[in-house]
Amino acid sequence: MEVKITTDGKETIAAFIGRLDTLASQEIAPQMNELAEAAGGTIILDCSELAYISSSGLRIFLSLRKAAAEKGGKVIVRNITNDIRNVFMMTGFLNLFEIQ
Amino acid sequence: MNSPFQYIRKSLSRKLSLWIVLFAAVIFNVALGFMFTQSLKAVREEAISRATKELDNTVLRVTSLLDRVEIATNNTDWLVTRHLNTPDSMFVYSRRILQNNPDLNGCSIAFEPYYFRDRGRYFSAYSFNDNGTILTTQEGNDHYEYFYMDWYQTAKLLDRPVWTEPFFDFNPDDIYSKEMIASFCKPLKDNAGEYIGTISVDMSLKWLSETISAVKPYPNSYSIMIGEGGTFFVHPDPQKLLYQTIFTETLAVPDPEVSALGHAMLNGEEGMRELEMDGVDSYVFYKPLGDTGWSVAIVCPESDIFGGYQHLRRIVLFIVIIGLLLMFFVFSRVVTSELKPLMLLADQTDTIAKGSFDQLLPEDKRTDEIGRLNHSFIGMQKSLRKYIDQLQETTATKASIESELKVASTIQVSMLPRIFPPFPERKDIDLYANMKPAKEVGGDLFDFFLRDEKLFFIIGDVSGKGVPAAMLMAVTHSLFRAASAHESDPAIIIRNINETVCPDNSSSMFVTIFLGVLDLPTGHLRYCNAGHDSPLLLNGGVTELKCLPNLPVGILADMKFVTQECDLTYGTTLFLYTDGLNEAMNKDYEQFGMERVTELLKPCAEQEMGPRQVLEHVLDGVRDFVQDAEQSDDLTMLALRYTPGEFATILSERLTLSCDLARVPELNDFIMSIAEKLGMDAPTSAQVQLAVEEAVVNVMNYAYPDGRKGFVTIKAMSDGHELRIVVIDSGTAFDPTKKEKADVTLSFEDRPIGGLGIFLVREIMDSINYERTDNRNILTMIKNIK
Known part of the structure; x- marks a missing residue:
């Protein structure tokens, strides 16, 4: 699992590559804390290469969303695959995020 | 029944009046009867005393008259015997008697033939009264040989003074014709005591008759006098005088009473007799006349004696009868008018009987019994009206309650499962249940539902019947659904129901419950019995499921209920029932009984x-x-048959991991390889991976708290149709299926961070099932793959 965080002006882009299972979620926790600091701006979660997400991954997404809401920023989920979209659908996440 | 009787019977006033009048009549009758009898007696006694007195008087007067004649005769008799030597003085003496007694008719001083030689054969100095002039003559001659006459001979023969029977004076010169005479004749004797002649004094019987007839104590009374032979010589009927005796008429028509009277009179008796004289009821008073041998009688017709009395009696009876009739009439009228309100009452009662309660009886100001009745009746009418109103209200209320009861009944039935078979898609379980309420709504309940791979079923019986029972039943039913939504332990479910029911159970009702949870994959049955009849197991034979009795729900809030367990084998039928079955009663109040149920x-x-x-x-x-006996209690039955399918395993693999999140990728690889082997498509495979990861991570996170080391085993099996994944651990008892379903519709602010894991498992898998057996948590997840 790998997360590439790049900053482009006001936008912070986090690209998830690989499987975001429970273990991976733990592993990327520090990076996510980092990312949360940028929650004042726009965070783009690029999921084009995210193959899998577990509930712990969803939890990370939700935490970011809550942090952004606190700091006045916003979270955009971009390029989700069908599998991930299914999970989002089941959990109601499609309504919580701006999906691009 | 004749009509006058009915006429009287129909009217109380007539009846009452009739009774009063009858009673009065009886009293009058007795009083008047007594009075009449006494009066009759008095009148009779008075009559007797009066007539007797009159008779005595008459006899006295007649006797004194006769005595005068006798005395006059005796006085002259003495002179005659002193002066026998002067025959002519006889004329003087004879004349003197008449002069001294002007009311006498005549006097003869007659001597034996040739007593006075010089005077020839006949010598009788005879003086007679010719209308106040006294004429004296010598009486005897060849035509009238006086010494052969009765008056002369009788005295001579009897040698004592004697009164002759009355006779019509025979006189050749016809001077005394039709003059009836009685003579007192006394023999004359010379100094030597030799009979020399007879002195006879004539008395007109007319005079005697007048004296006697003057006695008239009653207007129609009359007097009679009979001589020694019974000849009438005083009688109002001149035809009878001298020609008939008192016995004459009895010869033609025997009349013993008259004969007896005649004999009594002839015997010189004195007295009174009641008899019929000449066809008239009469009282006859009789008395002899001195020594004459004559008898005087006064005949008083009864009608004269009692005439006044009879008249009085007729008037009194007339007054009484008229009075009684008047009384009947007046009473009748008075009672009728007094009872008039009763007629009104009767009419009103008829009106009420016809169902009309609106009209009130007019108020009566009377204070007597009828007035009271009137008041009571009005009171009754008012109350009746009030009660009818209330009754109508109550009836309406009842009708509305009844219709509501029907609705309640419908609701109650609709709350219970009513589609059978309930799980047509399942081959491992078949179930059928039925409830027959005894009343409109019942106090029995049954319910069942599938949660995950578990069949929850309940049967219960609320004490009592009707609406309260049905309400408690409905409450219990809801509580069962609520309590078993996230709880699979029957004892805990029942305990929850009990804790909720007890505090509110003011009416002290209770519910017996049998609650079972059948784990369908394994056939493991957990059950808890709260005072209910033990179910029966049908498995070749019939056996009873061993049950602890426990207490029914609703009695003790802190009652500890105990779960029991057993395993159902293939084909076993569990039969649950309420006591409406074994206690069903026939007409003879005989119970159906468990033996019959078993049979x-x-x-x-x-x-x-x-x-x-x-x-x-x-x-x-x-x-x-x-x-035909009426159903005495609700009857509810539930039968379920367990027929688990054969699982033809084509794949069976297992993986045991230590509880370390670092092992999660291994798990994912394991599932992915299985998915590949089963030829599952990529999205399904990904979903199953997600579900299994969530389940396993759940175990890793929570099964072994306090840093204990533990393992989790994942078994994967498939028969080609479904994939079964069983997650087993030996950690703390934890039933993830109890977790509440996450609400995915909440906004992100309200969404909790966690709680999605089990939710995803449920979403992805077709069925999940938790079991805790032998201190192991066993979570079975099934995914249909084809």
């Missing part, structure tokens, strides 16, 4: 009948027993 179920067990047939068979049996 009925035996063939079901032998023939391996399905639940529906079992219930129908039992119902038929009960119906045959009960016949």
Whole structure:
């Protein structure tokens, strides 16, 4: 699992590559804390290469969303695959995020 | 029945008046009767005393008259015997008697033939009164040989003074014709005591008759006098005088009473007799006349004596009868008018009887019994009206309650499962249930539902029947659904129900419950019995499921209920019932009984009948027993048959991991390889991976708290149709299926961070099931793959 965080002006882009299972979620926790600091701006979660997400991954997404809401920023989920979209659908996440 | 009787019977006033009048009549009758009798006696006594007195008077007067004649005769007699030597003086003496007694008719001083030689054969100095002039003559001659006459001979022969029977004076010169005479004749004797002649003094009987006839104590009374032979010589009927005796008429028509009277009079008796004289009822008073041998009688017609009395009596009776009739009439009228309000009452009662309560009886100001009745009646009318109103209200209320009861009944029935078979898609379980309420709404309940791979079922019986029972039943039913939504332990579910029911149970009702949770994959049955009848197991034979009695729900809030367990084998039928079955009663109040239930179920067990047939068979049996008797209690039955399918395993793999999140990728690889082997498509595979990861991570996170080391085993099996994944651990008892379903519709602010794991498992898998057996948590997840 790998997360590439790049900053482009006001936008912070986090690209998830690989499987975001429970273990991976733990592993990327520090990076996510980092990312949360940028929650004042726009965070783009690029999921084009995210193959899998577990509930712990969803939890990370939700935490970011809550942090952004606190700091006045916003979270955009971009390029989700069908599998991930299914999970989002089941959990109601499609309504919580701006999906691009 | 004749009509006058009915006429009187119909009217109280007539009846009452009739009674009063009858009673008065009786009293009058007695009083008047007594008075009449006494008066009659008095009148009679008075009459007797009066007539007797009159008779005595008459006799006295007649006697004194006769005495005068006798005295006059005696006085002259003495002179005659002193002066026998001067025959002519006889004329003087004879004349003197008449002069001294002007009311005498005549006087003869007659001597034996040739007594005075010089005077020839006849010498009788005779003086007679010719209308106040006294004439004196010598009486005897060849035509009238006086010494052969009765008056002369009788005195001579009897040698004592004697009164002759009256006779018509025979006189050749016809001077005294029709003059009836009685003579006092006394023999004359010379100094030597030789009979020399007879002195005779004539007395006109007319005079005697007048004296006697003057006695008239009653207007129609009359006097009679009879001589020694019974000849009448005083009688009002001149025809009878001298020609008839008192016995004459008895010769033609025998009349013993008159004969007796005649004899009594002739015998010189004195007295009174009641008899019929000449066809008239009369009182006859009789008395002899001195020594004459004559008898005087006064005949008083009864009608004269009692005439006044009879008249009085007629008037009094007339007054009484008129009075009684008047009394009847007046009473009748008075009572009728007094009872008039009663007629009104009767009319009103008829009106009420016809169903009209609106009209009130007019108020009566009377204070007597009828007035009171009137008041009471008005009071009754008012109350009746009030009660009728209330009754109508109550009836309406009742009708509305009844319709509401019907609704309640419908709701109650709709709350219970009513689609059978309930799980047509499942081959491992068949279930049928039936409830027959005894009243509109029942106090029995049954319910069942599938949660995950578990069948929850309940049967219960609320104490009592009707609406309160049904309400408690509905509450229990809801509580069962609520408590078993996230709880699979029957004892805990019942405990929850009990804790909720107890505090609110003011009416001290209770529910007996049998609650079972059947784990369908394993056939493991957990059950808890709260005072209910033990279910029966049909498995070739009929046996009773061993149950602890426990207490019914609703009695003790802190009651500890105990869960029991057993395993159902293939084809076993569990038969649950309420006491409406074994206590069903026939007309003779005989209970159906457990023996009959068992007997009925035996063939079901032998023939391996399905639940529906079992219930129908039992119902038929009960119906045959009960016949027409009214159903005494709710009757509820539930039968479930467990027939788990054979699982033809084509794949079976297992993986045991230590509880370390670092092992999660291994798990994912394991599932992915299985998915590949089963040829599952990529999205399904990904979903199953997600579900299994969530389940396993759940175990890793929570099963072994306090840093204990533990393992989790994942078994994967498939028969080609479904994929079964079983997650087993030996950690703390934890039932993830109890977790509440996450609400995915909440906004992100309200969404909790966690809680999605089990939710995803449920979403992805077709069925999940938790079991805790042998201190292991066993979570079975099934995904249909084809």
